[in-house]
Amino acid sequence: MKCFQHVADIGDLKAALDEALEVKKNRFAYQHLGKNKTLLMVFFNSSLRTRLSTQKAAMNLGMNVIVLDVNQGAWKLETERGVVMDGDKSEHLLEAIPVMGCYCDLIGVRSFARFNDKQEDYEERIFEQFKQYSGRPVFAMETATVHPLQAFADLITIEEHKTCPRPKVVMTWAPHCKPLPQAVPNSFSEWMCATGYDFVIACPEGMELDERFTHGATITHNQDEALQGADFVYAKNWSAYRDPNYGKIINRDMSWTVSAQKMALTRNAHFMHCLPVRRNLVVTDDVIESPRSLVIPEAANREISAEVVIKRMLESM
Numbered sequence: 001m002k003c004f005q006h007v008a009d010i011g012d013l014k015a016a017l018d019e020a021l022e023v024k025k026n027r028f029a030y031q032h033l034g035k036n037k038t039l040l041m042v043f044f045n046s047s048l049r050t051r052l053s054t055q056k057a058a059m060n061l062g063m064n065v066i067v068l069d070v071n072q073g074a075w076k077l078e079t080e081r082g083v084v085m086d087g088d089k090s091e092h093l094l095e096a097i098p099v100m101g102c103y104c105d106l107i108g109v110r111s112f113a114r115f116n117d118k119q120e121d122y123e124e125r126i127f128e129q130f131k132q133y134s135g136r137p138v139f140a141m142e143t144a145t146v147h148p149l150q151a152f153a154d155l156i157t158i159e160e161h162k163t164c165p166r167p168k169v170v171m172t173w174a175p176h177c178k179p180l181p182q183a184v185p186n187s188f189s190e191w192m193c194a195t196g197y198d199f200v201i202a203c204p205e206g207m208e209l210d211e212r213f214t215h216g217a218t219i220t221h222n223q224d225e226a227l228q229g230a231d232f233v234y235a236k237n238w239s240a241y242r243d244p245n246y247g248k249i250i251n252r253d254m255s256w257t258v259s260a261q262k263m264a265l266t267r268n269a270h271f272m273h274c275l276p277v278r279r280n281l282v283v284t285d286d287v288i289e290s291p292r293s294l295v296i297p298e299a300a301n302r303e304i305s306a307e308v309v310i311k312r313m314l315e316s317m
């Protein structure tokens, strides 16, 4: 595997899940693969889980790990060609990327949507340049439009907790105080549509996501109806995707907060969220703290999804 970005990159999902469960049973079985190999993690944005779980996964595989926080101590990077660089940006990404590639064997990149320009975000201009100019296999650690390590970890978590072959999984929009990217819901939807699950997306009108990620899902604007019979409730806020509101908050409806009353509509569903989560905006304290909440197992499985992805990249070197 030379790139990990979309569900298709992982190939057969059943095989990937089997491999994940095997890795989870013995996460140090492939130490030889990473010997004398270096992972570089590049962060343009903050992280807790991705940073720790991906480093842990690489260490499980015997790798060395170096981390670059672009906004803390590195030169400020210009990303556009043709700019006269007489401002505060000292170095161009077009030099920085191949230089980074010199010091490592694999690169993970976190680069969120900037919401300046929808086309720039959805063309993945930063991540694509890493693919093109680093000379290394590259994986997404949440880019402008996708967060596949999260979606893979969520899929593993659902497989571990489902009690029927085809569970009903409902991804619901929930309110938030900041305009958030669509990467997490895009990838969750893309991955769920690739399973045989009954997958439903509930969101307010105007909050529909890019159809390239939601094709195959049932989409409704009625949250209560969607929650009926749900086995898993995946809450997430995202800002508007559709023009002319791209990247904006167009809805603050607190009746979409996932509460005990909402969970009572489900088939005793598990609650899921990628974290970090704003309590009592997205989900109430009692729901996230309940025994049906899977937020910690999801985070734990981030180590496993990352290990499978890095392992496959090392194997195909």
Ligand SMILES: NCCC[C@H](NC(=O)CCC(=O)O)C(=O)O
Pocket (backbone or CB within 6 Å): 142, 178, 180, 181, 182, 183, 184, 237, 274, 275, 276, 277, 278
């Ligand atoms: N990697 C997990 C989610 C990251 C990001 N959340 C955030 O930026 C939350 C920030 C805040 O709540 O202040 C998102 O939704 O894509």
Ligand SMILES: NC(=O)OP(=O)(O)O
Pocket (backbone or CB within 6 Å): 046, 047, 048, 049, 050, 051, 142, 150, 274, 275, 276
């Ligand atoms: N879920 C997730 O990616 O968390 P971080 O943003 O903390 O890495």
